[in-house]
Amino acid sequence: MRNLSAKLLAILLGLAPQIQVQADASEPVLLIHGGAGTLSRDEMTLERETEFRRGLMRALQKGYRVLDGGGTAVDAVSAAIVSMEDDPLFNAGRGAVFTGGGRNEMDAAIMDGETRAAGAVAGVRLVKNPILLAMAVMQDSPHVLLTGNGAEEFALARGIELRPPEYFRTEARWKQLMRRLESTAERAPTPDRVGTVGAVALDRHGRLAAGTSTGGMTGKRWGRVGDSPIIGAGTYAANPECAVSATGHGEYFIRAVVAYDICARVRYQGLEPEQAARQVILDDLVKMGGDGGVIVLGGDGEFSTIFNTNGMYRGVIDGPNRARVAIYLDETL
Numbered sequence: 001m002r003n004l005s006a007k008l009l010a011i012l013l014g015l016a017p018q019i020q021v022q023a024d025a026s027e028p029v030l031l032i033h034g035g036a037g038t039l040s041r042d043e044m045t046l047e048r049e050t051e052f053r054r055g056l057m058r059a060l061q062k063g064y065r066v067l068d069g070g071g072t073a074v075d076a077v078s079a080a081i082v083s084m085e086d087d088p089l090f091n092a093g094r095g096a097v098f099t100g101g102g103r104n105e106m107d108a109a110i111m112d113g114e115t116r117a118a119g120a121v122a123g124v125r126l127v128k129n130p131i132l133l134a135m136a137v138m139q140d141s142p143h144v145l146l147t148g149n150g151a152e153e154f155a156l157a158r159g160i161e162l163r164p165p166e167y168f169r170t171e172a173r174w175k176q177l178m179r180r181l182e183s184t185a186e187r188a189p190t191p192d193r194v195g196t197v198g199a200v201a202l203d204r205h206g207r208l209a210a211g212t213s214t215g216g217m218t219g220k221r222w223g224r225v226g227d228s229p230i231i232g233a234g235t236y237a238a239n240p241e242c243a244v245s246a247t248g249h250g251e252y253f254i255r256a257v258v259a260y261d262i263c264a265r266v267r268y269q270g271l272e273p274e275q276a277a278r279q280v281i282l283d284d285l286v287k288m289g290g291d292g293g294v295i296v297l298g299g300d301g302e303f304s305t306i307f308n309t310n311g312m313y314r315g316v317i318d319g320p321n322r323a324r325v326a327i328y329l330d331e332t333l
């Protein structure tokens, strides 16, 4: 409500020409996630928990530096995501989960809420930071979604950093694949995929942006692509309503068109983003049998994290020295 009340006040005081000035002065916000799933205190060591909290804090600081310096929401989202892609703890970039064939195939998307420009990549294997490639697709190509070898040819042409397959490999993710291959269950237990990363931001000029990056689900086959790079499913931003990044079992998020549905409820029904996210995740998705969550940010700076699992790596920063992170369901940001 902050921008709105500033505008109303300006109108009441006859200061209409200053409305833009008021909006420009709005406090930036950055909200991030590092995946949702079965995250119980019993299965977590203090050391590991501390590492996750540090990784989230680092991403918040990197992204907020951009916003604080007057940078755009899109640049802040990408800076926060790059930080988590470079961190082997998260299932994105270095540390991505393995496919059934023992490879890392990564997906990412970014969307500018102000212009509704979007870029995405799917099934890339050698791109150090898939979010930067998604950004290049958005800013430097006539397309929205590039896949596989073609996306990597484009990366090469645009000077995007590539790395050999070993760079992405971590022992922990390899062991997860081994467990997955030994298991007879069709689907891996949720901890095997937790770690997808995402960010939503509001900059000083009131622009929203959203981005998501993932290695997908452990043991995936046949070039499977999840919701993260699908605009409207795992990633969506539209000013002035909302910006959304999702994490969870992608097949459900695609069919429920989760990110777009949340923003559409805000736009057409006038719901608050949190209310819209609750309906979509806790009513619709649950009924369909899906699990996961979203981070949602409104054009007025109100944010929320909604998930139907017992944990979600998450964090927010809405002012200098105002960064907070959380993991478990019973924690608040």
Ligand code: ASP
Pocket (backbone or CB within 6 Å): 035, 036, 193, 194, 195, 196, 214, 215, 216, 217, 225, 226, 227, 228, 234, 246, 247, 248, 249, 250, 251
């Ligand atoms: N949504 C991602 C996918 O289905 C995975 C996740 O967020 O955990 O590929």
